[in-house]
Amino acid sequence: MPFLQLILPIGAADPAPYEDALLAAGASSITLEDEGDDPVLEPLPGTTPLWPRVRLKALFDGAVDRDEVLGMLNAELGSKLAQALAGASFETLADRAWEREWLKDFKPMRFGRRLWICPGGQQPDEEQLRDSQPAVLIELDPGLAFGTGTHPTTALCLEWLDAAPLAGKRVIDYGCGSGILAIAAARLGAAEVLAVDIDPQALLATRDNAERNGVAQLIEAHLVEDGADDSRENPADILLANILAGPLDSLAPAFAARVRSGGQLVLSGILRHQAEAVASRYAPWFDIGPVVVRDDWARLDGVRRPTPPPPSN
Template sequence: MWLQLSIDCTENEPPLLELVFENLGALSVTLGDAGDQPLLETPPESTQLWQQTQVTALFEGDREPLKLRNALASVLDPELVGRLRWERIEDRIWERVWLDHFKPMSFGQRLWVCPAGDSVDQQNAVVIKLDPGLAFGTGTHPTTALCLEWLDAQDLSGKRIIDYGCGSGILAIAALKLGASSAVALDHDPQALIASRDNAEKNSVSDRLLTCLPDELPNGTFDLLVANILAAPLIQLAPDFARLIRPGGRFALSGILAEQQAEVAPAYQAFATLEAPKRQQEWLLLCGTASCQ
């Protein structure tokens, strides 16, 4: 058993709460959104927090909630302590808990993502076996879903594709299973490359996948490019993408909020024809074709 304490507070209060919880022997202290405020494209080395932040501390199960509350009351404002919540949490295999809620998901006409051990009852299904792991990207987020649906609608037979900012490698693996001849999965995070190689091995496509850091990218152009990152890097990378996509090649960009379309689109209209964006919730997918000139 574990004892979990949590307090909802303003964005200025978490540093003090973290210090107090740690001094009281907390095994971990985590911060989360207590409202509904997305934080996107936070500047490097910043400590930007939500306006309403939930601070959660985990203690050994034999700790007494009343004693911890009294200790907090001796150093914190009574109003803040009054927001304290606690619960007992039974120990369990946490990876399995996540998997119990992760079921097969379909994207487009034939593409599926499902955890190992599950199956899909569809005659022409293209199935990606993918369990939650070390890097982002299982298809549950709208930006990933938009990219997967786009890939499902493309003629990928014999094509060469690059997945820029690959995360788990799910997009590159999807392209390979849909018929692409080869794929490059690129990311600045070495952990993402490890996850991509591992997932490619599980899906029997590792012989056609190259993983690399940005400065290791081989020369040449690609028939398709997909990048599920964020608006600011997409704008910054537009000149690089213009060189990576062959004339007439296709591309799909996601991680773009609807209100950011006007910022991102001009960077690509300079060398490509854009199609009408596709939307899921507040997120957009911009796709287009590179100019043949």
């Protein structure tokens, strides 16, 4: 059954009354989108930020009358808010499995020499695999969490993992999202992986993807505030954090406490112009190597220096 989609640009207006009006007019679903080019990559806990300019998309039964929908919206919104309807447009959408629509733009991707990230049901062809043996294939469905490998920050971390000696290592993936880095570490030989995030949806995606890839027994996933890990008493060999510069700055002492002497730190989610400041923040504990940049995003790699012993009395 086809659907009728109403597209309504509302700019910086509060979307709530428009959502209420659309539901009253019979919309079966409403989506908010960025009308400009102002991505919100990682909101703070407890916040739901919106873009400077918002576009609403509402789905209706394909048999509804367009004029009737607009008339109901006019009646619900009142004259001032209804002015936005001048920019409204309609389109007919064929019925399909909407929850799988993301797959059409997500193909198998290689990172480094052997690591492949694949959407569910897709595999690289034989020619693609020829020069990446022995290939490590990870089947991924991000669900509602961030992380498919397509963003430069994730790609930078996956390439680091592909080249790292991970056998027997204890790894922390801080800000695990879909679990892509945690699962890659486990598939590449890590003995145990702690996956941490602020979002319960991320933990669901991580656990589901870990099960899908046969590494659920190697990955423990929990919320940041649960504090269920023992990484201070049993520090990690490797800590990866693909988040943003602000949280990375505030977490520097905590990360230093969670990486063993000689252990490795991998930080991403940093813009090129932020890399120097973040590196300086970690300099008291880590020897930071050269910045690695892709598409104006940066990755910092560091080695934990030994903690000096406390002064003797």
